[in-house]
Amino acid sequence: MSIHVEVRDTEKQVLDPSEALAFVDAPGNGAGALFVGAVRDFNQGRSVKGVSYDVFAPLAEQSFAEICAEAQTKWGENLRLFVVHGKGRLGIGGLSIVIAAGSPHRGEAFSACRYVIEEIKSRSPVWKQEHYVDGDSEWVKGHALCGHD
Amino acid sequence: MKIKIQMFGAFRVLGQEVELDLPEAAIVSDLRVALQPKVSGMELDELLALSKFANVRVVLADTASLDATEVLAILPPVSGG
Numbered sequence: 001m002s003i004h005v006e007v008r009d010t011e012k013q014v015l016d017p018s019e020a021l022a023f024v025d026a027p028g029n030g031a032g033a034l035f036v037g038a039v040r041d042f043n044q045g046r047s048v049k050g051v052s053y054d055v056f057a058p059l060a061e062q063s064f065a066e067i068c069a070e071a072q073t074k075w076g077e078n079l080r081l082f083v084v085h086g087k088g089r090l091g092i093g094g095l096s097i098v099i100a101a102g103s104p105h106r107g108e109a110f111s112a113c114r115y116v117i118e119e120i121k122s123r124s125p126v127w128k129q130e131h132y133v134d135g136d137s138e139w140v141k142g143h144a145l146c147g148h149d
Numbered sequence: 150m151k152i153k154i155q156m157f158g159a160f161r162v163l164g165q166e167v168e169l170d171l172p173e174a175a176i177v178s179d180l181r182v183a184l185q186p187k188v189s190g191m192e193l194d195e196l197l198a199l200s201k202f203a204n205v206r207v208v209l210a211d212t213a214s215l216d217a218t219e220v221l222a223i224l225p226p227v228s229g230g
Contacts, residue, residue, distance in 0.1 A: 037230050053229070054157050054158055054161065055157075055229075056155070056157055056203065056222045056224065058205035058206075058220075059203050059204075059205055059206065059207075059208075059222070060229075062205070062206060062207075085229060085230075096230070097229070097230055117230055120229055120230055121227075121228075121229060121230040122227070123227070124227060124229050125157065125203065125222070125224050125227055125229075126227055126228065126229025126230070127157055127158030127159075127225065127227060127228055127229070128228050128229070129158075139158050139159040139225075139228075140228040141226065141228065142158075142225070142226035142227045142228030142229075143226050143227055143228070144199045144200075144201070144226045145201045145208050145224055145226070145227060146201075146208065147177075147201050147202075147208045147209050147210040147211060147213075
């Protein structure tokens with residue numbers, strides 16, 4: 001298998017970038033690109049103390065797999081891809097998503113990694129609720145999905 | 150038929166899932182209509198209009214038929230990553 005996709009409960013097991021890079025490593029791959037998403041402490045003028053991630057896991061994993069397959073079509077079947085998205089509550093600095101792409105050359109790895117994160121942000125059924133220092137919480141406004149006929 | 154819909158994102162305020170009683174010939178767009186009274190006055194009206202419905206494999210078109218044996222979910226606009 002050249003693709004690994006997963007939704008993981010971060011309260012049981014944290015996300016690990018080294019796991020992602022190890023998966024995409026291969027004798028024929030001279031490049032590995034990594035994207036790591038983390039919870040930051042400030043957004044839209046408000047101080048944030050944490051984020052809860054809600055995920056419709058079966059469909060999310062299916063969408064990750066579809067996106068990765070699209071990336072292989074675009075940048076070659078030698079591409080190895082790893083995607084794990086967190087589910088549950090994270091504090092500041094907690095890792096919410098780790099994506100790695102491995103390929104023979106750097107151009108494909110960078111492009112594929114960027115493609116996968118951008119597509120996930122607009123297509124995958126994941127929602128985040130920010131928790132603020134003042135005690136309030138709010139669901140982040142997102143991208144409306146398209147349905148299939 | 151009785152349809153259970155899993156709630157996600159801002160719709161979690163309604164619980165883990167909502168059960169609706171719909172005619173046998175109901176389609177996906179009927180879910181939105183049936184949910185309307187449950188979200189009225191909760192600042193979710195606009196979000197409901199922007200939301201889609203899905204099974205575990207695909208986001209459903211509004212014209213798709215419903216299968217009461219399937220796991221269904223409401224998908225408000227997404228914000229992952």
